[in-house]
Amino acid sequence: MSxxxxxxxxxxxxxxxxxxxxxxxxxxxxxxxxxVTKLYYEDSAGVVVPLGDNELLVLFERIGNPPSILNAGQIxxxxxxxxxxxxxxxxxxxxTQLTPIVAVLPNVLPLPEIAFVPPTVILTGQLFANTDxxxxxxxxxxxxxxxxxxxxxxYWPSVGVGGNGGPRWIxxxxxPEGVVTAVVGSLYSxxxxxxxxxxxxxETGAGNTGWVGxxxxxxxxxxxxxxxxxQGTVYxxxxxxxxxxxxxxxxxxxxGTVV
Numbered sequence: 001m002s003x004x005x006x007x008x009x010x011x012x013x014x015x016x017x018x019x020x021x022x023x024x025x026x027x028x029x030x031x032x033x034x035x036v037t038k039l040y041y042e043d044s045a046g047v048v049v050p051l052g053d054n055e056l057l058v059l060f061e062r063i064g065n066p067p068s069i070l071n072a073g074q075i076x077x078x079x080x081x082x083x084x085x086x087x088x089x090x091x092x093x094x095x096t097q098l099t100p101i102v103a104v105l106p107n108v109l110p111l112p113e114i115a116f117v118p119p120t121v122i123l124t125g126q127l128f129a130n131t132d133x134x135x136x137x138x139x140x141x142x143x144x145x146x147x148x149x150x151x152x153x154x155y156w157p158s159v160g161v162g163g164n165g166g167p168r169w170i171x172x173x174x175x176p177e178g179v180v181t182a183v184v185g186s187l188y189s190x191x192x193x194x195x196x197x198x199x200x201x202x203e204t205g206a207g208n209t210g211w212v213g214x215x216x217x218x219x220x221x222x223x224x225x226x227x228x229x230x231q232g233t234v235y236x237x238x239x240x241x242x243x244x245x246x247x248x249x250x251x252x253x254x255x256g257t258v259v
Contacts, residue, residue, distance in 0.1 A: 013037050020046030023061050025077035025084040025099075027051075041099055044084035049099050059086070068093040117181075120145045130181075167202070176200050181208045217243065225251060 014028045017040070025043050032038040032050070039051040044061075059077040061084050066074055074089045075098075086098040113129045113136045126141050141147045147168070167185035170176070175197065176188040186202040188211060193199075197213045204210035212218060218226075219236035226233065226246070233246040240259065244251045250258045 017042055017048050020044055023079070023084060025059050025061070025086055027059060027075070027086075041086050043086075043099060047099075051098070065089055065093075065095050117141055117145075117147055175211070176202075176208070177211045178208055180211070184210070 012029070014030045016030065018026050018028060020042065022044055025041060027039065027041055029037050029039050041049045041051050043049075059075070062076050062078045064078065065087070066076060066089060068074075068089060068091050070091050073091065075086065076089070077084045077086055079085075080097070088096045088098055090096075113131060115130070117130075117139075118126050118128055118141060120141065120143050122143050124143055128139050128141070129136050130139050131137065139147055167187070168182055169187045169189070170180055170182065171189040171191060172180065173190065173192040175190060175193075176182075177200075180188060182188070182202050183206065184202050184204065188200040188202070190198050190200065199214040200211040201214060202210055203212050203218075217234050217236050219238055222237055222239040225235060225237070225244075228249075229235075229246050231246065231248075234243060235246070235251070236243050237251075237259070242253055242259075244253055244259055246252075253259050
């Protein structure tokens with residue numbers, strides 16, 4: 001097939017895709033559904049790839065790459081593993097395969113910090129960056145919404161115990177207060193904890209605060225007393241400065257007086 005230089009190739013809009021042809025790749029334009037003419041490529045297997053802006057140019061398969069031409073770029077097709085694919089060659093002879101489109105990841109993939117856990121996607125795991133209260137760290141969320149932190153000193157893998165978006169049981173080194181974000185009802189095991197501070201319960205809030213050690217007595221003002229806690233609950237009333245107990249629907253002091 002003869003070759004000749006062309007400065008401009010104009011495509012009239014095609015209605016629909018042309019259809020696959022053995023040993024042939026096709027460049028053409030059609031309406032993208034929004035009233036804009038876009039450029040497409042269809043390989044010999046009928047796979048259509050949108051290429052961009054710009055009736056039908058048929059590119060028959062070449063054997064090998066064409067010789068380079070000064071001040072000219074060339075688009076052509078040739079066989080790759082039995083499928084006609086599209087290539088571009090610049091005037092220095094550098095060849096770039098254009099189809100199929102392959103995502104090429106850089107050596108370093110920046111992850112800008114976000115202030116939330118991304119929504120779950122079925123059959124998909126997601127990496128994201130968030131803060132642990134000290135620095136930007138790397139996190140992973142699976143398709144059930146279970147989040148694991150995999151960088152930094154306080155590495156905390158977790159296990160979901162409440163379904164998508166439910167409580168988690170998390171582990172790490174150090175207190176979770178102000179560091180680990182979780183929903184109410186979550187548990188945290190401190191691998192560096194002491195008696196009374198090895199297990200925490202997330203009792204309040206939606207952020208990284210509200211963690212209470214399992215052996216630490218809840219405390220607060222008289223007005224903040226729990227309304228109907230379990231029988232026998234101990235509460236340190238910071239307004240009166242004394243511990244009180246919940247018994248038979250009332251808060252009582254050590255003498256048994258309702259307070």
